[in-house]
Amino acid sequence: MALVIRDADVITMDDHTGVTPVRRTIRIEGAVVDLVAADPADVPIAQGDTVVGGRDRLVCPGFVNAHTHSWEYLAKGRYDNLPLELWMLYAYPILGARPLPPDLVRLRSALFAVESLKSGTTTLVDDVLETPGQDLRQLDAVFDAYDEVGVRANISGHIINRPFVDTLPYVADWLPADVVAQVRAVPVPTTEDYLAFSTEAFARYAGRGDGRLRYMVAPSGPQRCTDDLLAAATELAVRHGAECHVHVLETKTQAVTGREFYGTTLVEHMRRIGALSPNTTLAHGVWTTDDDIAALAEAGTCVSHNPVSNLKLGSGIAPWRRYHDAGVPIGLGSDGCSSSDTPRLHDVIKAAALLHKVTDADHESWPTVAEVLGAATRGGARTAQLHHDVGTIEAGKQADLLVYDLTTLAFAPRNRAELQLVYSENGGSLRQVVVAGQVVVDEGRVTTVDEDSLLAELRERLPGVQAEQDRVEARNAVFHETFDRMHRTTAAEDVGVHRWSGTPAAR
Structure with a gap:
């Protein structure tokens, strides 16, 4: 039995019609788009097929969240006015965190997937980090939750294999010696440990969710991982046709880190050790130089642009136009629910369309709606190594795919639907969400799981979760003054790249 959406306005994002809505009838057979036709008469209807009228409906590819962290879901709305390195003290605690039980990981992941689907994200690139470390039972819980909810996802084993005080400039010299010793005494995985874990994960999750769910490697960043691990993880990803997801040059501090640690930029360091590839996606890429961008383009490496998170954490503004002009593939990401406080990609899409209009006086260089929607769909699919499967609507x-109601206020008056999708719509007009041919959201309700039961369980467990968060934050406050000093020092340094205006006042 097939699902047929008849005579809808469709943004295919393919090479022929792109972002311009065209009247099409779509036939879905199983998990796959079987036919996209201009004339409904060209679409066969068999007995038992479900036919949905497309009048007053806009259909577009599902959004790809090209960089997010579901594990931050329990810290949504907890922090404000903290730059990345200070925020990480509390959201990614250095000391004292206890392993999260798999049943809580599963609850957290299910809620994250439900909220993502209900706002139009059908594919997640989920960089999952567990503190103090990730095991396969925790990773199983993420895969299990996503399998049940019905989302598509790349799911990582995130890895940091250097003591955290040795991943930042200056702090190891400024912190008390006993605190530094305490951090360095915390065991970190070896390269062999991570490769064995990832090799097992690739085998363990192969074909999971009928192919919707895939494992990816995620070395946290070139300053947070040893060179041998970063190079080996890149090679492993290429061998498995998977994504290698790496945080690079999110903040000015990281630009200073490259200079202090390697005498060059972090991108150039990655190039030298063989850690740039077509399978590599850099999360953020805010503080890249022109030479960095040229190196990324030559290697076929992608970038996930995360404007909302970069704004909230004061990280800077990525060089959108220079990436496009160089041919670097770009996706859009929400980042985590503690750094942007929502997985909604509609917010990110609008921010990406607006933010870069103030970075260049030449209005002809501003982002176009076609570029922004392209980044949210086929660009994100490219960053995730899923461009052969998703990102466009074509046979x-x-x-x-997503089905929007064109009779809502967001599309009134109905002028250019593609512009209104970017600038006017916030997800409130979304009526159906389809993943792999299955309607997983229908009229605002997820069809696969009981959302109310999930929320009830969260409310029951939240006091214990928050008490643990309070305890861990209090323990890690010992680093705050030194990390604040480090942030202010690096913010005042000249790295030859300008991605924000203003410098934090000295104390």
Whole structure:
């Protein structure tokens, strides 16, 4: 039995019609788009097929969240006015965190997937980090939750294999010696440990969710991982046709880190050790130089742009136009629910369309709606190594799509639907979400799990979760003054790249 969406306005994002809505009828057979036709008469209807009228409906590819952290979901709305390195003290605690039980990981992941689907994200690139470390039972819980909810995802084993005080400039010299010794005494995985874990994960999750769910490697960043691990993880990703997801040059501090640690930029360091590849995606890429961008383009390396998170953490503004002009593939990400406080990609899409209009006086260089929607769909699919499967609506691709109601206020008056999708719509007009041919959201309700039961369980467990967060934050406050000093020092340094205006006042 097939699902047919008849005579809808469709943004295919393919090479022929792109972002311009066209009247099309879509036939979905199983998990795959079987046919996209201009004339409904060209679409066969068999007995038992479900036919949905497309009048007053806008259909587009499901959004790809090209960089997010579901594990931050329990810290949503907890922090404000903290730059990345200070925020990480509390959201990614250095000391004292206890392993999260798998049943809580599963609850957290299910809620994150539900909220993502209900706002139009059908694919997640989920960089999952557990503190103090990740095991396969925790990773199983993420895969299990996503399998049940019905989202598509790349799910990582995030890895840091250097003591955290040795991943930042200056702090190891400024902190009390006993605190530094305490951090360095915390065991870190070896390269062999991570490769063995990842090799097992690739085998363990192969074909999971009928191919919707895939494992990816995620070395946290070139300053947080040893060179041998970063190079080996890149090679492993290429061998498995998977994504290698790495945080690079999110903040000015990281630009200073490259200079202090390697005498060059972090991108150039990655190039030298063989850690740039077509399978590599850099999360953020805010403080890149022109030479960095050229190196990324030559290697076929992608960038996930996360404007909302970069704004909230004061990290800076990524060089959108220079990436596009160089041919670097770009996706859009929400980042985590503690750094942007929502997984909604509609917010990110609008921010990306607006933010870069103030970075260049030449209005002809401003982001176009076609570029922004392209980044949210086929660009994100490219960063995730899923561009052969999703990102466009065309025959042979996976049937991941969104159906919007064009009779809502967001589309009134109905002028250019593609512009209104970017600038006017916030997800409130979304009526159906389809992943792999299955309607997983229908009229605002997820069809696969009981959302109310999930929320009830969260409310029951939240006091214990928050008490643990309070305890860990209090223990890690010992680093705050030194990390604040480090942030202010690096913010005042000249790295030859300008991605923000203003410098934090000295104390």
